[in-house]
Amino acid sequence: MEIALERPGSLTCPLALTINGNPYTLDVYPWTTLLDLLRSNLELTGTKKGCDHGQCGACTVMIDGQRMNACLKLAITLDGTAVTTVEGLGTPDDLHPMQKAFVEHDAFQCGYCTPGQICSAVALLQEGHARSREDIRELMSGNLCRCGAYSNITDAIEEVLAKQATDPSHREAAE
């Protein structure tokens, strides 16, 4: 049967999901997007709000391993899912290989698009469809960088892709 989730006298609905490995039991308004939930309710501000309309990719996160625009996902639809944000990839003392490659290649200028670029790039390598620089360029097209760091971003991803191809242990580390 159809399940109405609002409770009498309340506009919020119950939501249980995992974010960066931690379980959360929440009450959310149905119109709260995942992006606003992360940034405003949970203070996980690594995920950025750029356009808020699915056009820039700054809010890219992984939902059950798949990269998506957090601005276009209503949080209430994500009950039971596992969300990974940039905060779940590495720490300042223990960077994810993709974060390390972005630093080494100077793959950002202002940095605002960077969390989305990195989440997108990590998912891109997990998807396994990128074989060449050309593929990386096409499959990163959902992430805009207004500073124009594209060539260095592509260099960083290409390096991690090449390391994965030659060293399976690196692949596990990257995932």
Next chain:
Amino acid sequence: MKPFSYSRAETVADAVAALVANPHAQVLAGGTNLVDLMKYEVIHPEAIIDINPLPMKTIEELPDGGLRIGALASNSAVAYDARVQAQFPLLASAILAGASPQLRNAASTGGNLLQKTRCCYFYDPSTPCNKRAPGSGCAAIGGLTRMHAILGASEKCIAVHPSDMCVALVALDATVEVEGPDGARDIAVCDFHRLPGDAPERDNTLARGELITGVRLERNHFAQHHSYLKVRDRLSYAFGVVSVAATIEIAGTQIADMRVALGGVAHKPWRDQLAEADFAGAPAEEATFQRVADRLLVKAKGQGDNDFKIPLVRKAIVRALRQAASGTPQSQTNKKIQ
């Protein structure tokens, strides 16, 4: 975004009943179009019926060799499915020509069929729009028309359908499976979307309460000769200015069967089966393709800013047919047009 009530459908019957009960309810699947439109307050449903719990994600083989794609299969799942790539590479190619990986991961097959136009006046609630507010007028006519229709437009609406996937489905003669208060029925995808006429607020022929449950593709002989050619303002992640889905079955040097569907030119993916049939037996060569393009565009009419679309799509038709005939489909990674 305006507040709404939220419920989850556990069965297709639940979703249908909820749609019938409230004419101001909307079904939510991937959300990539609907949530965006709700943010702009172009659409403000009273109730959202979340159909994501429904078991409609599967892609399965049919006894006749075709495929059935569940309405909730994501655009990525369809585009990268080995069976889709082997049997219906035109569909995989068209999907990969559209949107971004993030959007394709979220967007569903049913939702793609129900995509709303990207007409800038439809998106701007401060302007008249017969599609958004029936009877209010059309700000596009006489306005900025660069992205608008050159075929099948009416005095009420000159918007175009934005999908890439649907252009391929139309070329492949897919069937849309729907369920509603009166049971299940099939709609040929060519009859699914409609021209604006006097009722541009109706994008498609779904009856009230009907839900898309899947899409069927019949086995065909086009896997070797196809191309999806999309022309846009930047090479990736942009809606098409015009696009062409072309397939040819070649017998010797002649066209045995040919299909051409056009995107970005009309309120629906444009196809003319009568015109196609006239070219059966014609040599599969450049001169024929030019005659095909001329024939398909006989009634094309620009709106001013978009007059350029007529010669653009004419050349795109010829080129896509040439690519299809030579077995060298347009790459969706290397966008250099061969």
